[in-house]
Amino acid sequence: MAGVTDTVFRRFIRNLSGCGLIMTEFTSADGVLRAKDKKAKRYLHFYEDEHPISAQLFGSDPQVMADAARIVEDLGFDLVDLNLGCPAKKVVKCNGGSGLLRDLPRIASIFEAVRSAVRIPFTVKFRAGWNDEEIVCVELAKMAEGCGLCAVALHARTREQGYSGNARWEWIAAVKDAVKIPVIGNGDIRTPEDACAMVAATGCDAVMIGRTAPANPWIFRQIQQYCENLKAPPYENRVGWATQDAFVGMESRKSYDEPAEADRYQMIRTYFQMLIEEELPDATGKMKQFASWFTHGVPGGAALRKEIYESKTAPEILTRVEEFFEARVANESAVLTE
Secondary structure (H helix, E strand, O other): OOOOOOHHHHHHHHHHOOOOOEEOOOEEHHHHHOOOOHHHHHHOOOOHHHOOEEEEEEOOOHHHHHHHHHHHHHHOOOEEEEEEOOOOHHHHOOOOHHHHHHOHHHHHHHHHHHHHHOOOOEEEEEEOEOOOOOEOHHHHHHHHHHOOOOEEEEEOOOOOOOOOOOOOHHHHHHHHHHOOOOEEEEOOOOOHHHHHHHHHHHOOOEEEOOOHHHHOOOHHHHHHHHHHHOOOOOOOOOOOOOOHHHOOOOOOOOOOOOOOHHHHHHHHHHHHHHHHHHOOOOHHHHHHHHHHHHOOOOOOHHHHHHHHHHOOOHHHHHHHHHHHHHHHHHHHHHHHHO
8 A cells, every 4th residue: 555545545534434443554664764764754654643553564674673663663653563465576576575475484583573672562464475385374373473463464365466366265264263363354345245244254353455445435434334234333442453243144235325426526625635735745646646546436537537637736636626526516406406
């Protein structure tokens, strides 16, 4: 989620409700230690209304990881998370992200160094393995538990898969059967029904959502509504991990709000205004990046996207959005009065 889950997007998601724990963009531990690394500092910037929040780090040197984790703790983060899931080539070639999945002894050293360095909860996200012939998720989860980590999150794909194919939820079930610490499932959750199905199928303690969030930022609230309408509490602890009992034996039925066009307009307008107010150096680029996600399914969305892509400044983009939706509202009102 690099380039997506900055402080503006995180607060935006938090304000829509339903999300129990949010994470930073994954951040280089080396960058955290470099005093002049402005990108790392920006990635780790957060506001008080973002709690509980986890700092997501990647790196391959145990001592560097430990030192970066101390800085994260001192900054006031509630958790620190080690990313062993990113499949990007530029990260993997530096032995970061999923590149470490072929070096379990190195991972163990990182676990031990970070765990001894900080008092806040320490978690890890990883993939099932490098490829189908090198599945290490169960062994890695056991190792994490043995080193004192507080939870594990599994993206149920291999590094070789990237984001293609289907997530293999049975790997999440295998990890859940192997350890006693909380297990968070990740992969192919696009609807509240998917979230419930994953918990029912795997017994995992929580679900983690990434790529669906920018396309449907209401997904967390929808899951919460879905659980509440089933008369089962969706959350049981301070970081918002969902309970297995909430979903077992449930009947599949749609019982959550779908955003109307007015909701989508308000959502786009709010997010874009937040970007402008934050004075991010790349606010215009962010707006253009999110335009394709936020206008998906909007009638005439292609024309709006074209106007956004052709705009030169962030305020100009916001004006185009306001003019587009206000024109649609005016047209609808005209039809109703004829």
